[in-house]
Amino acid sequence: MNAEPKMTSRPTRTPAEQALADMLSAAPVSEAGRLGELRRAAAAAFVENGLPHRRVEEWHYTDLRALLRTVPARRAATSTPGEAVSFPNAIRVTLANGEVGPLPAELPQGVSLLTLADAIASDHPLLQRLGAAAPALYDAPLALNTALLGAGLVLHVAAGVKVARPIQVAQLFGGEAASVFTRLLVVVEEGASLSLIESFEGDGAAYLDDTVSELFIGDGAALDHVRLQAEGAAAIHLGTLVADLGRDARYDAFVLTLGAALSRLTVHGRFGGTGGHLGVRGASLLSDKRHADVTLFVDHAVAGCESRELFKTVLADSARGVFQGKIIVRPDAQKTDGRMMSQALLLSDDAEMDNKPELEIFADDVQCGHGATAGALDGKMLFYLMSRGLPREEAEMLLIQAFAGEAVEFVADLAVREVLTAHMTRWLEERHR
Amino acid sequence: MLDIRNLHARIGDNEIIKGLDLTVPAGEVHAIMGPNGSGKSTLSYVLSGKEDYEVTEGSVTFNGQDLLALSASQRAAAGVFLAFQYPVEVPGVANMTFLRAALNAQRRTRGEEEISTPDFLRLVKQKAPALGISQDMLRRGVNVGFSGGEKKRNEILQMALLEPKLCILDEADSGLDIDALKVVAEGVNALRSPERSMLVITHYQRLLDHIVPDVIHVMHKGRIVRTGGKELALELEETGYAAYGADAA
Ligand SMILES: Nc1ncnc2c1ncn2[C@@H]1O[C@H](COP(=O)(O)OP(=O)(O)OP(=O)(O)O)[C@@H](O)[C@H]1O
Ligand SMILES: [Mg+2]
Numbered sequence: 001m002n003a004e005p006k007m008t009s010r011p012t013r014t015p016a017e018q019a020l021a022d023m024l025s026a027a028p029v030s031e032a033g034r035l036g037e038l039r040r041a042a043a044a045a046f047v048e049n050g051l052p053h054r055r056v057e058e059w060h061y062t063d064l065r066a067l068l069r070t071v072p073a074r075r076a077a078t079s080t081p082g083e084a085v086s087f088p089n090a091i092r093v094t095l096a097n098g099e100v101g102p103l104p105a106e107l108p109q110g111v112s113l114l115t116l117a118d119a120i121a122s123d124h125p126l127l128q129r130l131g132a133a134a135p136a137l138y139d140a141p142l143a144l145n146t147a148l149l150g151a152g153l154v155l156h157v158a159a160g161v162k163v164a165r166p167i168q169v170a171q172l173f174g175g176e177a178a179s180v181f182t183r184l185l186v187v188v189e190e191g192a193s194l195s196l197i198e199s200f201e202g203d204g205a206a207y208l209d210d211t212v213s214e215l216f217i218g219d220g221a222a223l224d225h226v227r228l229q230a231e232g233a234a235a236i237h238l239g240t241l242v243a244d245l246g247r248d249a250r251y252d253a254f255v256l257t258l259g260a261a262l263s264r265l266t267v268h269g270r271f272g273g274t275g276g277h278l279g280v281r282g283a284s285l286l287s288d289k290r291h292a293d294v295t296l297f298v299d300h301a302v303a304g305c306e307s308r309e310l311f312k313t314v315l316a317d318s319a320r321g322v323f324q325g326k327i328i329v330r331p332d333a334q335k336t337d338g339r340m341m342s343q344a345l346l347l348s349d350d351a352e353m354d355n356k357p358e359l360e361i362f363a364d365d366v367q368c369g370h371g372a373t374a375g376a377l378d379g380k381m382l383f384y385l386m387s388r389g390l391p392r393e394e395a396e397m398l399l400i401q402a403f404a405g406e407a408v409e410f411v412a413d414l415a416v417r418e419v420l421t422a423h424m425t426r427w428l429e430e431r432h433r
Numbered sequence: 434m435l436d437i438r439n440l441h442a443r444i445g446d447n448e449i450i451k452g453l454d455l456t457v458p459a460g461e462v463h464a465i466m467g468p469n470g471s472g473k474s475t476l477s478y479v480l481s482g483k484e485d486y487e488v489t490e491g492s493v494t495f496n497g498q499d500l501l502a503l504s505a506s507q508r509a510a511a512g513v514f515l516a517f518q519y520p521v522e523v524p525g526v527a528n529m530t531f532l533r534a535a536l537n538a539q540r541r542t543r544g545e546e547e548i549s550t551p552d553f554l555r556l557v558k559q560k561a562p563a564l565g566i567s568q569d570m571l572r573r574g575v576n577v578g579f580s581g582g583e584k585k586r587n588e589i590l591q592m593a594l595l596e597p598k599l600c601i602l603d604e605a606d607s608g609l610d611i612d613a614l615k616v617v618a619e620g621v622n623a624l625r626s627p628e629r630s631m632l633v634i635t636h637y638q639r640l641l642d643h644i645v646p647d648v649i650h651v652m653h654k655g656r657i658v659r660t661g662g663k664e665l666a667l668e669l670e671e672t673g674y675a676a677y678g679a680d681a682a
Pocket of ligand 2: 473474475518603
């Protein structure tokens with residue numbers, strides 16, 4: 001692109017933008033080759049565009065420019081904030097403030113795991129995939145993450161290998177306010193399958209976590225993905241998920257959002273071959289003044305694929321939930337089957353939900369639908385339960401669990417589902433304390 | 434025993450119960466009949482503690498307790514049970530989970546010990562088949578996808594498990610075929626006992642052939658306007674409610 005100097009005046013940088021720009025100049029990109037170019041372009045794009053604000057459509061309900069007041073410095077991990085959530089039977093790697101802990105001594109046959117730093121140092125061929133499926137459109141958290149690349153993991157599953165045990169990438173944050181940029185690159189080769197768990201937890205420090213996961217699911221491969229966001233109460237969580245599906249590939253994700261003061265998750269799902277299935281489901285349980293935004297883009301670029309999105313948002317106190325979903329069905333994507341639903345339960349008059357599901361259909365032989373609802377607990381159901389002896393709080397809990405449960409039940413692994421359910425139950429119990 | 438005196442209740446600006454007196458001694462079954470819209474369901478909701486209604490006057494005591502001071506769940510623990518005219522579907526809450534949660538919540542409120550899982554399963558196994566409630570219906574969401582008749586039978590199953598002291602049945606017969614009516618009536622009759630009072634709301638003599646009441650009340654415009662023996666139902670079947678000023682439907 002021709003970088004002609006723009007005559008239109010850009011608003012002056014906010015302190016946060018300035019801090020991020022300084023961060024970029026303090027870490028100039030030295031690598032040559034593709035990766036170097038990618039990173040330099042990302043840094044330049046941030047310098048050019050800055051943080052998104054409400055006039056940027058995809059960020060309309062989450063004005064990051066206004067919400068991000070300060071950006072803490074990047075600094076080496078000071079302390080490790082306790083133990084990460086454990087999932088039965090999972091092989092776990094822990095990142096403490098972005099620093100990768102010991103890699104598992106033994107991995108299942110056909111699975112390899114290396115730190116991103118080692119991959120970069122050895123110019124690992126898998127790095128060709130990094131950024132390869134990312135959307136062309138500028139997105140600040142993704143651009144910053146790419147420009148400031150370094151911490152993270154590369155996970156590879158060889159063709160045809162069915163990994164029996166889940167692999168958990170556990171991220172812990174805290175100790176001191178810091179900005180942490182982590183990247184996870186996962187490649188599940190043809191005919192292979194993997195269950196991936198990502199968890200994000202932190203203490204009360206006002207840290208910023210900008211994290212990107214790029215998932216390549218080969219032809220006929222399958223990836224089950226669970227993402228638990230239980231960040232600290234003062235944290236800022238900026239997450240990006242990019243899923244690239246091959247022919248007859250399957251991707252099923254469940255994202256549970258509980259924490260952070262400000263949370264944004266952007267999901268890009270892209271079908272690269274026919275017969276793909278993508279399911280992205282989630283539940284967000286938000287209290288206090290939390291703001292959590294889930295924004296999905298599903299790109300039906302080819303024919304004969306199926307996508308399912310179901311999001312349940314429970315809002316207490318003066319929490320604010322945002323759901324945006326865009327299903328794009330391109331002209332060649334005949335026989336597309338796409339369904340998207342977002343439902344919100346408002347437990348308080350001060351809570352707010354913004355729902356914006358959208359379909360953009362350019363093919364004629366498709367089956368697509370979307371819907372969105374927001375409302376209070378059903379008074380008739382509540383009375384019915386209470387009339388049988390359940391005290392109000394218990395009746396409410398049952399109804400909220402049932403509401404969110406409709407999404408959680410898509411988590412196929414029962415042991416994993418149980419851990420997620422326990423987190424939800426804890427959230428409900430704390431509400432009544 | 435249940436003692437209602439000069440009860441007035443309204444929803445919004447609309448007074449529906451307008452000075453109602455009614456006494457149901459322990460062990461007796463009383464039927465309430467009356468034209469559509471006379472306030473029968475409203476009375477059942479007010480007794481069981483639905484918050485949409487405001488009681489503006491009068492009192493309701495049950496076994497010496499001021500019922501109106503209790504929440505819906507406390508009333509349930511005190512022994513009040515309403516079999517709904519239109520049972521509510523609760524998706525995502527398994528029938529079995531619900532039954533057990535309800536039973537244990539009542540026990541906790543009464544300061545009793547919770548029922549163990551095996552005891553609970555045994556109890557359900559003992560009561561459900563007679564009411565035609567299958568394993569599948571127990572696993573499904575509460576009333577979700579149940580037919581009208583199945584919902585009504587599920588209400589009776591809940592009643593049988595919870596063993597209330599005051600059973601209020603709001604049109605337990607509506608939507609039931611002849612066989613299901615017998616099943617429901619048998620379920621109800623099995624619960625008749627000297628300690629238990631029942632208030633049976635119905636439009637038809639048919640149900641009262643199976644659940645024979647001790648007393649029949651006629652409700653009209655929010656009040657009890659006549660009280661008599663079981664022969665009153667036959668009389669109403671003949672004459673309708675014209676004598677009470679009700680319009681012919
Ligand atoms: N939520 C409400 N808001 C306003 N009016 C109501 C409400 N609920 C009930 N009513 C009115 O109260 C009156 C009594 O209703 P209710 O359902 O108690 O009658 P019912 O005797 O049970 O009738 P039916 O035999 O048809 O079941 C009716 O006129 C009804 O329209
Ligand atoms: Mg009625």
